[in-house]
Amino acid sequence: MLTLVHHPDYLLHRPSGHHPESPERLKWIEEGLKEAGLWERALHLGPRPASEEELLLVHTPEHISYVASAWREGRRWLDLDTYICSHSYDVAKLAVGGVFRAVDEVCSGDERIAFCLIRPPGHHAEPDRSMGFCLFNNVALGARYAQRTHGVGRVLIVDWDLHHGNGTQVTFWDDPSVFYFSVHLYPYYPGTGRADERGGGPGEGYTLNVPLPWGSDDDAYERTLRERLLPEVERFRPELVMISAGFDAHRADPLSGMEVTEEGFLKMAEMVSEVAKEYAGGRIVSVLEGGYHRSALPRSAVAHLKGLLS
Numbered sequence: 001m002l003t004l005v006h007h008p009d010y011l012l013h014r015p016s017g018h019h020p021e022s023p024e025r026l027k028w029i030e031e032g033l034k035e036a037g038l039w040e041r042a043l044h045l046g047p048r049p050a051s052e053e054e055l056l057l058v059h060t061p062e063h064i065s066y067v068a069s070a071w072r073e074g075r076r077w078l079d080l081d082t083y084i085c086s087h088s089y090d091v092a093k094l095a096v097g098g099v100f101r102a103v104d105e106v107c108s109g110d111e112r113i114a115f116c117l118i119r120p121p122g123h124h125a126e127p128d129r130s131m132g133f134c135l136f137n138n139v140a141l142g143a144r145y146a147q148r149t150h151g152v153g154r155v156l157i158v159d160w161d162l163h164h165g166n167g168t169q170v171t172f173w174d175d176p177s178v179f180y181f182s183v184h185l186y187p188y189y190p191g192t193g194r195a196d197e198r199g200g201g202p203g204e205g206y207t208l209n210v211p212l213p214w215g216s217d218d219d220a221y222e223r224t225l226r227e228r229l230l231p232e233v234e235r236f237r238p239e240l241v242m243i244s245a246g247f248d249a250h251r252a253d254p255l256s257g258m259e260v261t262e263e264g265f266l267k268m269a270e271m272v273s274e275v276a277k278e279y280a281g282g283r284i285v286s287v288l289e290g291g292y293h294r295s296a297l298p299r300s301a302v303a304h305l306k307g308l309l310s
């Protein structure tokens, strides 16, 4: 069965004007899952707030106190496109804690597949800075938490958000216990994610970036996973699979330059599900990242979950 992590407080992180990363995104997905009959069939889990000590699993104390104090000091922007409001610090801790609850369920509960309907997103957040709509790195913190709390050794993170997850890459750059795989549009924001960025020190070879050109479609993404990810997975043998599930590579997405459709997201999820079944006891924690289109986002999320449950 499927576990969904969600909470109304995730809507409290709000921009003061128009911004693509809006609270409505979660409502759209909820509606879509209800229409598809997935909502009723799922187990529903609420989050808990991550503690500041837990944020230290990835972030520096300076970064945590910067985010905590920024709104009190009257700031509304952490960088050019990353807004904060008076609730943002609490909501960001609740987003991280939502992933922790999903990891708890998947690693020691009855369920094996969890999808975290959380925001703000996380994969651009580096240990010492917020950027790209992201305050804390939800998926990176989830991987560290799984290792520390549940004794998980090797974690695979698959990131097919339109953008490269620079924050996740930096976090695990020299760490061979977390394999970071990203397929993304390049050159594009945030500027990282070249094929020759492969990790460093003991982590060399445990980061794999596949930059794709504008207009890449379902076939290109599926081929990338089959030909580039699967051979690495055979070698790495993950014990837990996490997904940075961004849906902004959809052809209809306002930020996209790609031609991915729901069918592509379904096929990618099926492939990752196979990987998880073969090596990780079927354990998958999928975490929402980007995806900004009113109807393409919920349709993609439905296809994603159908693929994971296949």
Ligand SMILES: [Zn+2]
Pocket (backbone or CB within 6 Å): 161, 162, 163, 246, 248, 289, 290, 291
């Ligand atoms: Zn994105």
